[in-house]
Amino acid sequence: MSAADEGPRGPVVIVGGGLAAATAAGTLREEGFAGPLVLLSAEQHLPYERPPLSKSYLAGDSAFEDAFVHPKEFYDSHDVTLRLGAPATGIDLDAHAVTVGDDRIGYARLLLATGSSARRLPLADDSGAGVAYLRTVEDSDRIKAALRPGRRVVILGGGWIGLEVAATARTAGCEVVVVEPLAQPLLRVLGPTLGGTFAALHRHHGVDVRTTTNVTAIERRPDDDAGTGAGPDHDTPAAVHLDDGTTLVADLLLVGIGASPNVELARNAGLTVEDGVLADARLRTSHPDVFVAGDLANALHPKLGRRLRVEHWDNAKGQGATAARNMLGHQEDYDRLPYFFTDQYDLGMEYVGHVGAGGYDELVVRGDPEEGVFTAFWVAGGRVLAAMHANDWDAADPIRAIVEAGASGQVDDGGVDLAALRDSRIPLDQLVT
Ligand SMILES: Cc1cc2nc3c(=O)[nH]c(=O)nc-3n(C[C@H](O)[C@H](O)[C@H](O)COP(=O)(O)OP(=O)(O)OC[C@H]3O[C@@H](n4cnc5c(N)ncnc54)[C@H](O)[C@@H]3O)c2cc1C
Structure with a gap:
């Protein structure tokens, strides 16, 4: 009120x-x-x-x-x-x-x-190579100018921005490598199973996703700038050395680390x-x-x-x-649960809720992630902390209602009936009243 x-x-x-x-x-x-x-x-x-x-x-x-x-x-x-x-x-x-x-x-x-x-990566900034970050329209314009068929794009960081740019660059015909230090992209937000779903999505579209891989050094490649067509500050090619012993050459090096x-x-x-x-x-x-x-x-x-x-x-x-x-003097709490969306290739997803530092003890998935249409629920202590849908737009309202019920302790103080949630035959909109 x-x-x-x-x-x-x-x-x-x-x-x-x-x-x-x-x-x-x-x-x-x-x-x-x-x-x-x-x-x-x-x-x-x-x-x-x-x-x-x-x-x-x-x-x-x-x-x-x-x-x-x-x-x-x-x-x-x-x-x-x-x-x-x-x-x-x-x-x-x-x-x-x-x-x-x-x-x-x-x-x-x-x-x-x-x-x-955008969080900076000194290893890249100090290398003398062109390094792109993405926060402003100017950043986006510079990256856009570099996205041409056959260009080599290396993206450091498999978070939302890195993956979204990977999808756009790949769709534009670039050769794209994503380098992610953790075991899956988006691991901290989605966990290993659905992080793996996003890795598979990108691999299916031809992105080279390197997980559990770190950058050891970055060098400028001054002799390799023919045909890049853009200014040296942004498009100077880079050689990116990885701890798997390989070296990637990047016409565009994007750092997306938060x-x-x-x-x-x-x-x-x-x-x-x-x-x-x-x-x-x-x-x-x-x-x-x-x-x-x-x-x-x-x-x-x-x-x-x-x-x-x-x-x-x-x-x-x-x-x-x-x-x-x-x-203006109102007394209004901001109590809306966190919500975000992403679009990558033909996958549109929405996520609501928040999985805290304690994590979750069960992931309930309905539908088939490999088919690209599914819902997922992160559960801890019998409560649904967060949920997402991929390309299942009718689920958008029910998943929010389910997470809201978990957050507010509705239904016997425990949110939804988990046995019913696990049973894909029961429609989501019947799980909360
Ligand atoms: C490339 C990109 C893609 C994204 N995609 C998604 C998405 O798909 N889904 C999603 O949910 N979220 C997405 N986000 C996140 C979302 O855009 C941000 O959460 C949102 O922009 C935050 O808005 P804001 O107004 O708090 O801050 P900002 O958008 O960062 O705006 C802050 C403004 O304040 C200005 N400023 C800073 N210091 C000063 C100062 N001292 N004086 C005056 N002005 C100052 C800045 O220049 C800037 O204009 C994306 C973000 C980026 C960068």
Whole structure:
């Protein structure tokens, strides 16, 4: 339940130019906030969504404008002062002011939504070879320019971004190798069985997936750049030496080893930072007038009973909206379970829930992963912690309901009937009422 009890008596400033920030700006106006509203973004572009950068936009199948959170007219018509290419450089919590270059902008309430950045691999950065990371539209444009038939693409890291780029590059006709140190790609998120399903999917499409393999050295190959057609900073070929004794030559070397939250501004201001900016369930930080949303937020999740930082589209959108309402004085917990999606080749999947550090003791699979249409449920202590479907779109709502039941302790405090869950003949939508 939420109720507006006290709104800001002055400007609201939003720092960050992504989905969380732009969603918050929209929600503030929808909810009737009529005061000055400033959005500061380090990027030069209108706030945009990033999922297409590794999928349809990278493949050349969608336009950049399609990814805008709001069209340009929105900011004008809703009286949002949008300052692009204007990174906030400091926050004075006592004075309630944000510094941008030589300007100081006062606020009554502040939202931090500075997102995250691609984690760097010094071994690659220091090699002198061209190294690509993927976070921004500029990164995606540079990678896109390199994806031509026959080009050799080496991807370090079998996480979501690495695998999505592998699928797009392979579809574009590139020779693709994915190098993953663990026993399967996506091992930490999906576990060995379904990590293996994704490895098989990529191998089926001709990707060379090397698991349990580490990079030992990376060298620039200055004599091998004929025909790459792009600038030396990005497309200088690399020789990638692996601990299986082989060497891969890469026309494009992509590092996809995760992301780190952009916490510097918050930390320097004196906010409490610990793998992101710490917040309560209402997304309020250690300062009562400062809120946080999106990849940056490490917020208490009331249903899971612990803090969680989530790097997904749905979380950025949902937290942006909740933080905006709470800045207006509502008392709304952000309790939506984590959700994400991916598209690789002809496999579309959605995942809901969260498997914590304790892991799970049973994986229930319905359908046949080899056929590419299935659902899966991660169970611990008799509860369904998380679930996914692959190409089974009718299952999207039931799997969420099942995980919600597990999280809330519905049905005799244990979630769904596991015997029924294991019995594929019983439709999923009959498992929760
Ligand atoms: C290539 C790619 C593909 C993805 N695909 C999926 C997917 O399929 N499914 C899914 O669920 N999620 C996906 N994600 C994750 C999802 O995009 C992120 O969770 C989401 O972008 C987080 O939004 P955000 O607004 O919190 O942060 P961000 O999108 O990181 O935006 C933060 C913004 O703040 C700006 N900023 C940083 N510091 C400052 C400062 N000091 N002052 C002003 N501005 C600042 C940054 O420049 C940036 O514009 C993908 C991410 C990437 C990179």
